[in-house]
Amino acid sequence: MSLAIVWFRRDLRLADNPALCAACAAHERVLPLYIHAPQEERDWAPGAASRWWLHHALDALRASLHVHHAELHLRQGDSERILAALIKATGAEAVYWNRLYEPAAVARDTRIKQVLREQGVAAHSFNGALWREPWQVETKTGDPYRVFTPFWRNLRTMIDGSEPLPVPQPLRGATVDGGVTLESLELLPRIRWDTGMAEAWTPGERGAQEMLELFADDAVNDYAEGRDIPSRHGTSRLSPHLHFGEVSPRQIQAGLHRLLSGRTGRPTDVEPFLRELGWREFAHHLMFHFPETHTANFNPKFDGFPWAAADEALIERWQRGCTGIPLVDAGMRELWHTGWMHNRVRMVVASFLTKNLRQHWHHGARWFWDTLVDADLPNNSLGWQWVAGCGADAAPYFRVFNPVSQSQKFDPKGEYLARWLPELAGAVPALRHEPWKDPSLLRRSGYPAPMVDLGESRAAALAAYGTLQGR
Structure with a gap:
């Protein structure tokens, strides 16, 4: 009886899973396998928020497989050795998996395929x-x-009409002795700081579909404008589901078409959202072709940029949302509580760290990596380098996001600020944006004064960036 191993990694779904479908079509039985091998990620092992999500995503995948009378086999350790042992124990004729594109994963998978x-x-x-x-x-x-832009223009011609694959039927699961329990992987925090994430998210394939349906119902109509308003659920919030492979880009595209096709009234333009998914593809494109971009400046001219000396006290205040700049602090507190941050606010907090504080973008990338449930190496690297000015298609070096004007424009009533900065919730909206204009408010609320002057620090950043001109 022909048996194959299906090696799940960040493709934790049954539908539109090419490796699973191919294995079920070619073999009489399949062994669904997940190997927990953080050491193989080298310096970018999953952070605490990602591990929390992974635990619940694996639990959801296990439940989905149970419906089809299959079991998820869990192992921990070296992938090559574990695969060899399971092939010997089961007599498996083949191993199937879906590709990853980070440098360490590419090197590991190439070696395993050859062996x-x-x-x-x-x-x-x-x-x-x-x-x-x-x-x-x-x-x-x-x-x-x-x-x-030219990348997206080319890719956009390739993506229409690509239908997702159904859950393979039948899915005849195989079993094997040994393995470990999900709990033994110790992915959950020992000190329960994850309550906010549990309230905000439902990891797993079903959670991804529910989030897609919610987006189609409530947000996609106004996505072009609503995505910039942090107090609203104007974005899809599908990024962690995409990272863990609980939904695929073509499932999203086909799902939006299906969910929106029967509606009457104003037609929905999904192109702005598809373009944002295109940025995710662009990030993977860059990391595959330029594999050092998670650590090295894409633009080598920035190798000589005069970053300020690393200041742990400054960085910690930024991490904890205690900078005295309301939009920055609100974003960092949202991140700590939910494992996620609104995209526009991500740009603002990144600009503040790299330009107003002139701390190296590596510090921000590492913090996001540990605290974001959607921490994704290609996207994280592209985003931080874009804001810092040293990446592909980067923002002009002289663009320094002003946190005050950004919150005044995109959160005019201060609703987002009030939610994450309760000490300022009782202030009038104008003072929520600039609480330092009323020193008595700072004294009463305990909210800190700004750690830097925004105007002076912007000027210093521009002077530093000016030293790169002509290089």
Whole structure:
């Protein structure tokens, strides 16, 4: 009886799972396997928020497999050795998986595929995460893209009409002795700081579909404008589900079309949202072709940028949302409580750290990596380098987000600020944006005075960036 191992990684779903579908079509039984191997991520092992999500996502996948009378087999340790042991124990003829694109994952998977084939075991990998593989989208000269707009213009011609795959039927699961329990992976925090995340999120394939339906019902109509308003659920909030592979880009595209096709009234333009998904593809494209971008400046001219000396006290105040700049503090507190931050606010807090405080973007990237439930190496690297000015298609170096004007424009009533800064909730909206204008408010509320002068620190940042001109 033919048996194959399906090696789940960040593709924690049954529907539109190319590796699972192919294995079920070619073999009589499949062994669903997840290997917890954080050491193989090298310096970018999942952070605390990602581990929390992973625990619940694996639990959800296990429940989904139970419906189909299959079991999720869990192991912990070295992937190559575990696969070899399971092949020997089960007599598996093949191993199937969906590809990852981070440098460490590419190197590991390439090595494992070679070893398996040398041992006479078939190894099949698939694209389960992107609309198109990074090497399938190229310039007219066959080079990778470095700028988003032409990349998206090309990719956009490739993505229509690509239907998601159904859950394979039948799904005949195999079992094997050994394995570990989900609890033994110790993914959950020992001190329960995760209450806010549990209230905000439902990890798993079903949670992803529910979030997609909610987005279609409430937000996609006004996405072009609503995505900038942090007090509203104007974004899809699908990013953690995408990172863990609980939903795929083509499922989202097809799902929106299905959910919106029968509606009457004003037609819905989903293009602005699809374009944002295109940025995710662009991030993976860049990391695949330029694998050092998670640590090195994409633009080497910035290797000589005069960053300020690392100041742990400044960085910690930024991390804890105690800078005295309301929009920055609100965003950092939202992040700590929910494991997520509104995208526009992410740009503001990143600009404040890298430009007003002139701390290296590495400090911010590391903090986001540990605290975001959607922490994704390609997207995290692209986002921080974009704001810092050293990345591909980066914001102009002279663009310094003003946190006050940003909150006044996108949170005019201070609703977002009041939610995450309760000490300022009783103030009139104008003072929520600039509480230092009333020193008595600072004394009564205990909210700190600004740690830097926004105007002076902006001028200092521009002077520092000016030293790069002509290099």
